[in-house]
Amino acid sequence: MSATSAWVSHFGLGSSPFSKEIDDADLWLPSSKHALVDQLSDALSEKASVLLTGEPGVGKTCVLRALRHRLPQAGFRLTYCHNATLGRRDFYRQLCLALGLAPSATAAAVFYAVSSHIEELGRERVHPVFLLDESHLLHQDTLDHLHILLNYEWDSRALLSVILVGLPELEDRLAMRRNRSLYSRLHWRLHLDPLVPDDTGEYLRTRLEAAGASREIFVSDAVAMLHEATVGAMRDLDRLASAALREAARKKKKLVERDVVARVIDRDSRED
Numbered sequence: 001m002s003a004t005s006a007w008v009s010h011f012g013l014g015s016s017p018f019s020k021e022i023d024d025a026d027l028w029l030p031s032s033k034h035a036l037v038d039q040l041s042d043a044l045s046e047k048a049s050v051l052l053t054g055e056p057g058v059g060k061t062c063v064l065r066a067l068r069h070r071l072p073q074a075g076f077r078l079t080y081c082h083n084a085t086l087g088r089r090d091f092y093r094q095l096c097l098a099l100g101l102a103p104s105a106t107a108a109a110v111f112y113a114v115s116s117h118i119e120e121l122g123r124e125r126v127h128p129v130f131l132l133d134e135s136h137l138l139h140q141d142t143l144d145h146l147h148i149l150l151n152y153e154w155d156s157r158a159l160l161s162v163i164l165v166g167l168p169e170l171e172d173r174l175a176m177r178r179n180r181s182l183y184s185r186l187h188w189r190l191h192l193d194p195l196v197p198d199d200t201g202e203y204l205r206t207r208l209e210a211a212g213a214s215r216e217i218f219v220s221d222a223v224a225m226l227h228e229a230t231v232g233a234m235r236d237l238d239r240l241a242s243a244a245l246r247e248a249a250r251k252k253k254k255l256v257e258r259d260v261v262a263r264v265i266d267r268d269s270r271e272d
């Protein structure tokens, strides 16, 4: 959405307030998210591997971005992998490309290239971190193999951290007998909860202020309704709050009240 959209200027904003294009430095970090970023950062300082789960749209990927912003550049090499739907060989080829290595033809050669690179970084005192987003989609043959990637010098050295991020069912899957070698190596198991009602108000306010709002736009009843409809998922909140702003602007209202939000929620649920 361009900054010149009629509804954006109707509310005196400089940009679309609920866009996903936020700079890492501008991410909203209430104390609950701050604590999570601290925990992730502690885990990486200990060279540990992590499981991070949460429902869709609660802000998992944004927490990874906040972590990227927070970690000292020197000392860590973060590699973000978002295509979890690949078979093992293509998964490692993707990893090679992300690491700037030439992907070799055979699975063994690709694996060797990745693990040699990790050992080399270890010698340079740089700790590599693989962020595997959407890990609930990982193929079983990739999951079967991941713990081998964490094994250096007879499993005596922690040269790599893996952060597996995904929906709550990822934890159920990892807890299965077949995946216990990997699961037992994920020493930090963190969960991102949906927003609580006060968070929802603060989130809306923070993002509106960042887009240039200088006054309240959503009345408190409207915020409560949005919270109830989204059960604390921010991506849904982005969609419904934007729709409510557009609807209020169409009706030439400067405040978003219950009736507008009720209409937007109703329309949204009928579209599903």
Ligand SMILES: Nc1ncnc2c1ncn2[C@@H]1O[C@H](COP(=O)(O)OP(=O)(O)OP(=O)(O)O)[C@@H](O)[C@H]1O
Residues within 6 Å of the ligand: 018, 019, 020, 022, 026, 027, 028, 029, 033, 054, 055, 056, 057, 058, 059, 060, 061, 062, 063, 166, 167, 234, 235, 238
């Ligand atoms: N800390 C934050 N600051 C500002 N906006 C945020 C923050 N966290 C989430 N959001 C908003 O919520 C949207 C969804 O967040 P995010 O993509 O991180 O969710 P997710 O948990 O990774 O979802 P999924 O499981 O579907 O991948 C973002 O596009 C952004 O607009």
Ligand SMILES: [Mg+2]
Residues within 6 Å of the ligand: 060, 061, 062, 133, 134
């Ligand atoms: Mg995500």
